[in-house]
Amino acid sequence: MMVDGEAAAALAEVVRERWSDAECEKSPPIDPCNDFWPDFITPDFERIDIGIARTLPELNDRKEVREIERLYVESIEATQKSIYIENQYLSSTRIVDALIKRMKENQELEVVVISRGASGKWVEDQSMGSGRIDFEKKLIDAIDQSRLRLLYATAVHDGKETPVNIHSKVMIVDNSFLRVGSSNLSNRSMGLDSECDLAFEAQTESQREAICRIRNDLLAEHLGTDIATVAEIYRRDESLLAVIDGITGEKRNLKAIQDDIMIDGEWAKSLRSVADPDGPLVPEEFVGDMYGAKEKKLRRYQILAVGLIGLTVLALIMIWQFTPLAQLTDYKNAEPFLAAVRESPFTFAAVPLIYILASIVFFPITALIALTALTFGPWWGFLYAFTGSLLGATVTFFIGDFAGRIKLRDLMGKRINRISRKLSDKGILAVITSRIVPLAPFSLINLVSGAAHIRFRDYLIGTAVGMAPGIAVMTALGDTLRRVWQHPTPLNLTIMVLAGLAWLGLSVGLQILVTRWRARRRSESNDA
Secondary structure (H helix, E strand, O other): OOOEEEEEEOOOOOOOOHHHHHOOOOOOOOOOOOOOOOOOOOOOOOOOEEEEEEEEEOOEEOOOOHHHHHHHHHHHHOOOOOOOOOOEOOOOOHHHHHHHHHHOOOOOOOEEEOOOOOOHHHHHHHHHHHHHHHHHHHHHHHOOOHHHHEEEEEEEEEEEEOOOOOOOEEEOOOOEEEEEEOOOHHHHHOOOOEEEEEEEEEOOOHHHHHHHHHHHHHHHHHHHHOOOHHHHHHHHHHHHHHHHHHHHOEEEEEOOOOOOOOOOOHHHHHHHHHHHHOOOOOOHHHHHOOOOOOOOOOOOOHHHHHHHHHHHHHHHHHHHHHHHHHHHHHHHHHHHHHHHHOOOOHHHHHHHHHHHHHOOOOOOOHHHHHHHHHHHHHHHHHHHHHHHHHHHHHHHHHHHHHHHHHHHHOOOOEEOOOHOOOOOOOOOHHHHHHOOOOOHHHHHHHHHHHHHOOHHHHHHHHHHHHHHHHHHHHOOHHHHHHHHOOOOOOOHHHHHHHHHHHHHHHHHHHHHHHHHHHHHHHHHHHHH
């Protein structure tokens, strides 16, 4: 889009406001200058009113602005004959509801939507792709398909047909309304992102002809033909669908969208809640929804209790990192104690108990596994470390589960993020991932998992699968660990690096196997 005059001045004001929001500084307006309209650009419209529609989230003292959403809905409600849409994303619940309502009211209305093919990117397909599937399904289930086309564009390149990456955001209603801008038909474009669209409503016959010509030009490009051919079919049949169904281009074409990408329902819903929200994510509500919490106002003593719990957890983590107790993670300091444990007749009971107590007090699990390997060697070291880790994980899981049921859900409000509320369904893979790439201390992950409604079976399997490779590598190299600890020579350090790479390879391989297993189970379930 290119505009001048008052429209350009108004857009400049929008730019300055956004700059002020981002940089917290005012940008002064520039003085009017000469007309820089290029001689080689012929305008489609002259002396026409231009509407500017915005989306702005609530910020400081500014209330949210949802002009874009309102303009979409009102223009759909006013449609008499046809709606032509090009848009990168389709997921807005309000827009699809408005389309369904108007198509049911007006049985002559045709709707053409051109979007992109599947992105091929897992995160994008799981989030925005799953939103489009829901958008399409609602339309298809509610509307007569003879009046609806959901399409993507293709082009032949080097003899191979390739999807065109539609990135435009265009909407043309009848032959009288045109909007071009930045807004996708997504939830986030309606209330979260800062968006700006320009809209034109024809007041004269020449303006209506210009809007029709723009639409015909877009269709001609997608169908690999010329504007005259598109215009002729449209004049004859007065139907956009007749144009699309009547032209098959050799180099370019429009094809029906068939979203057969594999969508993981659990991951998709979780990712969509973050990638495509209807408004800003409020931290308190986001954290609250993570644990499927009930809405409940906090009393002062409850706030104090939660604060004390948080401070206690933080203090325990810090203690094992920065206080003299951190010396207990050093093998030289811990060896006499472990030697006594090794020689004790109660070793079989003592070691698991140590792991349980260590988990409760947030002792670093990696250090404990290393100490176990150094003390008991590869075979007994693996057995003790693996069993002890699972027991420690089990105890702290149920502590988190107990605290979650009686405290966290009541204390943290209604919405602590839909991701964790669905973890009970995708628990194994989520736990494996958290063990392979630990984003928090072992004990903290255990507590949060218990409070997040993960099925204990999935949690235990995920913990076992995720931790087994690391424990196996660490305990198999018990003697090497001892040598590195006592004499960190280049050779010993190289061996440890290779061991780390072996652990990473095993972990990633197991994750791939589990992912494929879950995909096969979903496929078998769908076939059934």
